[in-house]
Amino acid sequence: MGLAWQQGPLSERGVGHFLTPEALPTRLLYAEPLRRRMRVRFGGSWIAESEDVVLLHEPARYPVAYFPLSDVADGVLERLEKVTRHQDLGETAWFTVSAGEASTPRAAWQHTGLPAHAQVLQDRVAFAWRGMDAFYEEDERIFGHAADMYHRIDIRRTSRHLVVRTGDRVVADTRSPLALFESGFAPRWYVSRADIDESALTPVEGQTFCPYKGLCSYYDVEGASKAAWSYPQAWQEVAPVRDMVSFEPDLLTVTLDGAPLALEPGQQVISHGIDRGLDADEVERVGTEG
Known part of the structure; x- marks a missing residue:
């Protein structure tokens, strides 16, 4: 996330390139x-x-x-x-x-x-x-760590056709997903529950914490472990995706306008624990304020 995390410009696996005649040092602080x-x-x-x-x-x-x-x-x-x-x-x-x-x-x-x-x-x-x-x-x-001034999240409405399948079963089919663009990550696509066959989703115990979005809940999808996730009380800054569901393209078949999506290298997230003295109820209250 941001300047030096995930695929940011100062990370060791940045997705972009500095246009310089000589290679920069491997590590830049x-x-x-x-x-x-x-x-x-x-x-x-x-x-x-x-x-x-x-x-x-x-x-x-x-x-x-x-x-x-x-x-x-x-x-x-x-x-x-x-x-x-x-x-x-x-x-x-x-x-x-x-x-x-x-x-x-x-x-x-x-x-x-x-x-x-x-x-x-x-x-x-x-x-x-x-x-x-x-x-x-x-x-x-x-919350989570010192605020990264280079971390940004943009959420955009789109009419692109997103379909999620597991085997022959259609789990989600929508022409109105939300695209979430987050610094250092490939786009993530969120689907309204109205466009999901929720009988395919099995809630999983345990949550992770994102300093930018709040508490994240997970679902198994037809036996695929934690193949979908949601922010039921997403913080106000990302309220448009609140309680929508996103799907992991390396665990399920996810197509966008007919083209299959794949998990890009370096996109795995290191789960963030909740800060000392901060309980889940307080995290969720932040999501409903503002």
């Missing part, structure tokens, strides 16, 4: 000012607050927010003996984060052996997202 006030809550307290956050985009990772040490509350960080080495940024020190009665080891880190070209991260610390209680931009909670 990109740091930029967030230009938004960001806050971290832990143990019932605000432990960091800054308008000078730097966002680091690293291949195959979600964006990471780095706070100036001067904007972290006193007594929150306790340096550990544990030291690791980042392949691009050098020696990395680790900290226990403590506030009130709460304490979590290895919940923050600082790159202490930075090369000269990465000094923008000097004297900055990052907090483990799921190790903290919550992160905020201004007074709004940010």
Whole structure:
């Protein structure tokens, strides 16, 4: 998703190409000012607050927010003996984060052996997202990871003919699907339940969490495991696909205007767990607000 994730331009499997006479390095890291006030809550307290956050985009990772040490509350960080080495940024020190009665080891880190070209991260610390209680931009909670300014979702109505089959059985047939275009992904096609033979769908226990769309539910389709999915309470930003269903073209036969669809390389999604202190009910409430 976004700049360095999935098939973004700085990922190691980008779908596009930089038009340069010489090949670029295999790994490109990109740091930029967030230009938004960001806050971290832990143990019932605000432990960091800054308008000078730097966002680091690293291949195959979600964006990471780095706070100036001067904007972290006193007594929150306790340096550990544990030291690791980042392949691009050098020696990395680790900290226990403590506030009130709460304490979590290895919940923050600082790159202490930075090369000269990465000094923008000097004297900055990052907090483990799921190790903290919550992160905020201004007074709004940010879910999943630091907001990727290059991640975008566009949803478009279309009259293209989408058909989903398993063997000889038609599971879905529509001339009014919605096309969801998401940064770093091939298009996904969503179908209204009115155009689906729902007797072919068997709900599966368990959900995954998308920081951009909300909680995702899955269905087996005629024995094909998790071959379809839906966002029953999709967040307001993607409300048009709320409770519609999308189908996996590598598990079912999906045709668009008669041409078969295939799962593009690199499109597998790494499931995102729900943030610490965030329950499913709260995620669903976000989907109904606005």
